[in-house]
Amino acid sequence: EIVSYGLGNFAECLIARYQLALLVALRDDLQVPPNSVLLYDPKFLSVEKDVLTSFGFQVLKENEEAKRCCERPTLFYMPHCGKSLYNNLLFANWSPDRLCHVVIIGNSFTNMVQNLPSSTLKRCAPLVMNIQPFTEEVVFPGNFQYQDVFNDTVIHVFPKDNLSKTAVEFWEDCSTPTYDEDDLEFIPKS
Numbered sequence: 302e303i304v305s306y307g308l309g310n311f312a313e314c315l316i317a318r319y320q321l322a323l324l325v326a327l328r329d330d331l332q333v334p335p336n337s338v339l340l341y342d343p344k345f346l347s348v349e350k351d352v353l354t355s356f357g358f359q360v361l362k363e364n365e366e367a368k369r370c371c372e373r374p375t376l377f378y379m380p381h382c383g384k385s386l387y388n389n390l391l392f393a394n395w396s397p398d399r400l401c402h403v404v405i406i407g408n409s410f411t412n413m414v415q416n417l418p419s420s421t422l423k424r425c426a427p428l429v430m431n432i433q434p435f436t437e438e439v440v441f442p443g444n445f446q447y448q449d450v451f452n453d454t455v456i457h458v459f460p461k462d463n464l465s466k467t468a469v470e471f472w473e474d475c476s477t478p479t480y481d482e483d484d485l486e487f488i489p490k491s
Contacts, residue, residue: 303333305340305378306367306386312349319450320380325356327378327406341365364490368393371402379407380454384417384426385480391428395475397464400432405457410436412453425480431471435463 305324309317328338335357343364345353350360367379367389377390387407394400410433414422422430438455445451 302373303328303331303338303376303378304369305338306342306365307379307382308340308342308345309381310342310344310346310349312346312352316381316447316450319445319447323451324378327376331376333376366490370394371399374402374404377403377405377407379405380451382407384408384413384422384429385478388426388428388478391432392475392478395428396472397461397467400459400464401461403457403459406454407457408453409438409440409455410457411438411455428475428478432459435459435467437463 303324308320308324311317311321324338327333328335336359338356338358339361340353340358341361341364345360353360367377367382367386369375369377369390370393379386379390387405387410390403390405391400394403410429413426414430414433419430437458437460439458441451441454441456443452
């Protein structure tokens with residue numbers, strides 16, 4: 302299964318069109334059935350939903366705020382999403398048994414941890430900060446024609462061997478994320 306959050310308005314934005322093209326290529330290369338590709342962006346236009354449906358994709362009707370639990374291998378495609386969406390995804394899968402099924406294509410957790418103040422991360426992405434040392438990242442090649450399409454994009458995996466190095470308490474201290482309006486980097490469900 303592939304789940305995409307925050308793709309953006311590809312009818313209006315060149316960056317989003319290239320990111321959609323990669324999603325189509327991933328679906329084809331990984332031989333994922335089209336109806337196993339789910340997308341949500343609160344800003345999708347009706348014409349964009351029609352195009353995605355014509356590709357055989359499923360456009361989610363409800364804003365999950367990236368809180369989708371994984372019981373089987375799932376690729377999350379989240380190009381240039383906000384820290385809080387990654388945090389929500391981690392929260393929904395905060396156990397070694399679930400997180401090992403998650404693969405994320407999105408912004409580098411390592412760069413977030415290295416480039417943002419820890420006070421900011423503790424407030425709006427504490428799970429990103431906590432899991433980063435146990436995450437393996439594969440950087441996208443930097444040879445794409447337009448540098449801002451896939452800049453800071455990596456593939457995140459959470460190998461079971463890495464996750465088993467954590468103490469049991471690491472997984473127990475996980476409360477439902479809440480965000481100040483100033484820190485909210487996604488459109489919440491109404």
